[in-house]
Amino acid sequence: MRNGGIALSQLQINHTILEQRFPHVATQINSLPNDDLSIPLFTEAFERDIAWLDAVQGAIGNGKILFVFGFERGLSIVDLLELYPNHWLFVYEPDELLFRKAVTEYDLSLLLGHPNLYWLSVGESQLDMMFHMLSSYIIDGLSFIALRKYLSDDMSMLREVKGKFKEYHQNFLVDKYTENRFREEWTRNFLYHLPDVLYTPSIEQFFYAFEGATVVVVSSGPSLQEDIEWLKKLRPHALIISAGSSIQALIKHGIQPHLAVIMDGHPVNKKIFASSVSREQPLLFTSSSYYEISDQNRAEKIYSIMKSDDISRYFFGLSKEELFISPSETVAGTAIQAAACLGAKRIILAGQDLSFPDNKFYADGIEHFAAETTDKKVQEAPKKVLNVKGTYNTTDESFSQMKDGLEKLITALPRIEFVNSTRNGAVIEGAPFKPMEEIYKWLASEFVDPDAIADLINKKNIVVDMNKVQDVKDKLKATLEDLSSVRSEIAAVHKTMNKLREFSRTKPAKAQNMVESIEQMWGVIANRDWFSPIFESIMPIEIARFDQMLPVIVTEHQLTRKSDLIYEHLGKLLQDITAQIPILEEMFSESIRRLDKKTDSDAVIHKDI
Template sequence: MTLSHLESNYTILEQRFPHVTSKLNKLPDNELAIHLFQEPFEKDTAWLNAVEGSIGNGKIIFVYGFERGLSIADLLELYPNHWLFVYEPDEQLFRKAVTEYDLSLLLGHPNLYWLSVGDSQLNMMFHMLSSYMIEDLVFIALRKYLSDDMDMLREVKKKFQDYHQTFLVDKYTENRFREEWTRNFLYHLSDVLYTPSIERLFYALEGATVVVVSSGPSLQEDIEWLKKLRPHVLIISAGSSIQALVKHGVRPHLAVIMDGHPVNKKIFASSVTREQPLLFTSSSYYEISDQNCAEKIHSIMKSDDVSQYFFGLSQEELFISPTETVAGTAIQAAACLGAKRIILAGQDLSFPDNKFYADGIEHFATETTDKKVQEAPKKVLNVKGTYNTTDGSFSLMKDGLENLITALPKIEFVNSSRNGAVIEGAPFKPMEEIFEWLASETVAPDAIADLINEKNIAVDMNKVQDVRDKLIATREDLSNVRSEIAAIHKLMNKLREFSRTKPAKAQNMMESIEQMWGLIANRTWFSPIFESIMPIEVARFDQVLPVIVTEHQLTRKSDLIYEHVSKILKDITTQIPILEEMFSESVRRLDKKIDSDAVIDKDI
């Protein structure tokens, strides 16, 4: 009998929450007898009464704990207008529940909206909660956790608040650069197909010492030392620092670009900057990769759903995550190459002596940077034991770098920025000491260029054709979406009136609208493309979705559909011509590559 419980539960889990079955399949088999349920079979009235006091206006309830599902079933019955997001920290206990009880009805309940199991799925849960919640979160814990683990519950709540804050910042950042990033993702597809990825060079330079160079004022004092160090270490320039390096005759082994803004044309204006080996991320400004004459490698970021869709990649196959600063990208590139030690140069993260950049960094007007320095509202401890002025943007970068250092415990970090902020996890050492320390190490003058040339193997023409077909199919499908939206608008215009005069007809209309919207939103390309080009609009619609779905009063539901579905459809319609143009250009760029490739083959 037990097996059939497990089978029926697994069937539902596989359909609705495949991440949970994947986790359960990896658990060792021998521990089913260890965990005991504390949840009583009879209804826990005292606990439910306490819960009632904390249910506010929000439609989202985060439940900490699943046990054998009895309390979850009670909540679903008592709160039919809410969505439950349930997290069970104990993987073995959850597996015991699905092995011993038939939970298929519970697991299939439409208002059990999300389920995560175990520590590794907590952030996944946070992401879903952040996507759907509007007001404050209703946070409920099963009695077992209330009595045993109050500290842990407080910690989880704090973790969620931090995650949610970052989520909102990220959404607004995405929104600010929405069109630039989407264009860069799409225009880079051709270059990505014709260059090796950073993942292809994994640990190819194992044991090297890497200097990651940023643009802070401290760089000025260490340029001469970097010249002397070049034969002994790999030098990676992060973003605009390449201007200062080439101005002083230092050629980096690799230049890294992540920023998607056209200001990069100024950074890479001189031909020398364009002759250095380049790592471009898929978010970076596409014209730099176009103009770069030297060896190139690419990185598709874990946050770039557009490229992942067109290449059929998953996040797990990618190495580099987005960070607050291009130095973070350069550090991850160094880690991927197998660096044992990373030295941070020009990483001031503040305004030492009221300076913004090292000399030679000229892509921003002086009045812009001077204004930032003068208005800097904060102070931060520097490596000399005094304080520098800084601002919120640098504080975020500092936190991001320190988190990255913590996440790479096998790499030794050293901060050589002699006037910069203290960086946790990267003790300060001046460049002259570093030079003495590393004088016995050697690195080939063109180590990374040689590596790229070695790895620059034949292009996979099947993959090229596959990406081209997907681009054309998506571009054509955009005009189908335009027609489908027009059909929904037609229905919608009558919906509110009918909800008040012909309720049965309105009910049928609503179902048709839901189905038609489902056909649009469930296309495989829809989420990656539209969450990239209109992140805030999609996020706002996601937040109001639980309110629409759980509303049972017909006129109110029709008003909500009319208001919110109409708005998202209008927003999508506005973006379609912009996207069609981007897709056409992306295909044109790819065809140009294919043609030039064919000419080269003919010459050979």
């Protein structure tokens, strides 16, 4: 009993620190079954492992980040923290039970509370979380260190994790630059869609409404032209979902999709939806999509907030787990996820060429880009990809990424049968090719109501939650007012910062106090609930660059150098934030105006949706 009592108190001490610093780990430990802790013993010796530490020294590069594979009972981690006080440690222990044994048997409170133990993940389910944190902070490469236990026993696991991180990091960088490219468009769309979202049903509210249905997801590739007549014949037998610009080709040939999906945030969508008929089709709009299309759509609407939309999630108080659709490289990926949410058992891909068959970019009827723009892309395409006929099409990097994204999505939806009907397109792994005439034979006995999705939306009587409307309006107004406060607080930081470099060289004690004061003032600015969702949306690269410099600033002990780093990097970030504030104020004011207008019109013509 005495041993049990001691173990319990040590677990409680450790658990308190974990809840404060790494709550995800505390939750994970709590969720483990209460198995006997006589699991495989620790192999870590109590005495310092000099040979291993010598090997570590040779592996550490110029960066300030150490990715440590393994925790065991924390002894080697303590050695690393002592020997490398200017580095941040990101520690991953794959064995959840081994970690629980460590926090149950040893008092690790000082180690778990050490400021340079910057991140801790335990178990495979927390690996992506670890990768995200590493990707956010690394700047000069990454030092990958494994405890002796894993070097001896699990080299294949180490290689696999390193490979997964390399892939994750590459995707992280692509995502950041994509966010940066569309930063102002997406932020505006997120904010301007808030009123519409409050008065519209979500895709999640139609979960499995068409369980067992066959869905045709139509894209804009040139092969679509050859199957237009077959799509006309298929419409009574399957749900037709148009992805992005393909609605132009469908409408031109007299085919009305059961649902049109829009994800893209660019104003070019005004051309895509220029036809009044296209604006009369049931619409699924994501919160990133160009807001004027949702405004102009005169038919039934469904919305989707994507898991990556931190702005909408903040204003609606939503977690990622409550949302179904994740961001994808192509609007077809959004349409596929919508079909999965609706309960599709089979998804047929049409017009999904993912390449330039016969040197064509789009199907006939797709006219939102000038011919010279698309011709140039086709002529300069640097790659080849195997097509469904066994020959090769030219393609480019953008289509290659879309293909990879779709194939990953297909793998992630194993319960759905995927079929590729695109006659001249690239081979898509997980979606075997079948021509439309064969697919028509399969589906001839299945029937779908011509207005299936429109009728479903109309029947879905969702009463608008006026408390939620008021809550969102209050948050918008509070954030708009708080932007002025941030502007004033930044001015105060700049005033202190302007004297910092001089004082660091002439009055070090005063400069040290200034550094602490600046850190506190910056903390007040950045720790607001709305700060990360808003500023990481509208200036993702600037925030990411500062995050990467943070380990360098925090671990720099020489006062003059630390002052220079703060002045240069925090100073630049604060200037960038200040430049964005007027743009954000304009967006917030318009979002509030749109919400007031929506609320007023709803009061005049009250309609339950």
